Amino acid sequence: MTPLAEILAARIQTDGPMSLSDYMAACLLHPQHGYYATRDPLGRAGDFTTAPEISQMFGEMLGLCLAQTWMDQGRPDPFLLAEVGPGRGTLMADILRATRAVPEMAQAARVHLVEASPVLRARQRERLGAGVTWHDTTETLPDGSLFLVANEFFDALPIRQFVRAGAGWRERQVGLSGDALTFGLGPESRFPMLADRLDDTAEGEVVELCPAAAPIAADIAGRIARFGGAALVIDYGGWHSLGDTFQAVKGHRPVDPLDAPGEADLTAHVDFEALAQAMRGAGAAVSGMTTQGVFLERLGITARAQALARAMQEPALGLHIAAHRRLTHPKEMGEVFKVIACHPPGTPALAGLDPAS
Numbered sequence: 001m002t003p004l005a006e007i008l009a010a011r012i013q014t015d016g017p018m019s020l021s022d023y024m025a026a027c028l029l030h031p032q033h034g035y036y037a038t039r040d041p042l043g044r045a046g047d048f049t050t051a052p053e054i055s056q057m058f059g060e061m062l063g064l065c066l067a068q069t070w071m072d073q074g075r076p077d078p079f080l081l082a083e084v085g086p087g088r089g090t091l092m093a094d095i096l097r098a099t100r101a102v103p104e105m106a107q108a109a110r111v112h113l114v115e116a117s118p119v120l121r122a123r124q125r126e127r128l129g130a131g132v133t134w135h136d137t138t139e140t141l142p143d144g145s146l147f148l149v150a151n152e153f154f155d156a157l158p159i160r161q162f163v164r165a166g167a168g169w170r171e172r173q174v175g176l177s178g179d180a181l182t183f184g185l186g187p188e189s190r191f192p193m194l195a196d197r198l199d200d201t202a203e204g205e206v207v208e209l210c211p212a213a214a215p216i217a218a219d220i221a222g223r224i225a226r227f228g229g230a231a232l233v234i235d236y237g238g239w240h241s242l243g244d245t246f247q248a249v250k251g252h253r254p255v256d257p258l259d260a261p262g263e264a265d266l267t268a269h270v271d272f273e274a275l276a277q278a279m280r281g282a283g284a285a286v287s288g289m290t291t292q293g294v295f296l297e298r299l300g301i302t303a304r305a306q307a308l309a310r311a312m313q314e315p316a317l318g319l320h321i322a323a324h325r326r327l328t329h330p331k332e333m334g335e336v337f338k339v340i341a342c343h344p345p346g347t348p349a350l351a352g353l354d355p356a357s
Contacts, residue, residue, distance in 0.1 A: 004033035004262035009176060017175035017184055021211060024158035024266050033262040036117040041265055042087055048249050048265055050152050052091035055323035059094020061299040062232060066147050067102045068351045069230045076145035076228055077108035084114040085153030089127035114138055138219050146229035148220055155235050155267040157212045162194060164201045169194055181258040206244045208268055214278035221342045225283035230343040230350055236336045237270030239289060245269035272340055284342035288354030293334025296327060298352040
């Protein structure tokens with residue numbers, strides 16, 4: 001039993017079963033034993049690999065997308081270039097390198113990172129050096145034109161799960177069976193935020209809600225609606241939550257989410273419909289959801305891959321080809337990962353994305 005498992009078991013013995021949201025929050029963010037508080041989870045030595053760590057091309061494409069949007073909106077100077085959940089700083093470093101070729105953009109950019117993990121902040125400082133401002137939440141970002149990227153950020157926010165039961169719902173909880181953590185269901189109840197889901201679900205089906213996602217999306221979108229800019233959201237998920245997508249990964253393999261609290265990454269698929277609704281509710285326009293593979297191809301990733309390949313030999317060439325496939329192919333990250341963006345009403349949709357709705 002991990003140290004965090006002992007803490008959670010004692011809490012459950014005292015207070016009763018906890019929601020899945022509370023369990024995820026404790027596992028990921030506990031100040032002494034939480035997953036993100038204690039480690040760098042990325043890369044071969046970690047538990048998972050994100051798109052920026054696979055190839056520089058991913059960040060370059062996003063950087064060029066943001067650059068085009070910056071020019072479309074009149075080249076604001078200064079502007080905030082921000083990332084939420086920036087990992088090791090790899091994506092921001094690639095964006096900055098790609099945008100140096102855009103006249104005046106690099107000089108106008110003020111880099112802000114939203115990162116709660118002290119371990120990852122240290123990695124970001126090593127990668128990006130001076131000139132970066134860190135924040136615990138988006139709420140402390142200064143006012144101003146905001147160009148923001150969120151890659152694999154929303155999937156790590158704690159979720160609640162509800163199982164359809166007759167004309168109501170039972171919330172999935174984490175309790176105890178002896179000394180072991182176990183899943184269970186709370187009593188049947190009516191939940192007002194699920195009233196519209198009774199028409200499109202059947203007995204036993206699962207709906208997931210992410211309480212923190214909409215406020216964060218609305219905060220970002222509200223700033224953009226007021227001051228200009230854009231936000232790119234890239235994550236795995238779909239439109240309109242249905243089904244159990246809660247998962248744990250350790251050492252690049254799926255594991256039981258209850259086995260080692262604090263020592264495995266916990267995530268769930270992102271409901272892009274909920275994000276879009278929150279963004280529109282805050283006054284922003286939303287570019288339609290597009291798969292990552294289509295988005296990157298529209299931005300020219302294949303041409304960039306071919307240009308880089310001309311200077312390569314094996315084994316680097318084979319790894320480069322595999323990286324391009326992993327980012328774009330429907331059977332890899334190309335289909336399950338989606339992209340949406342928000343921007344001020346009346347401004348063009350971001351390059352690579354479907355028109356705003």
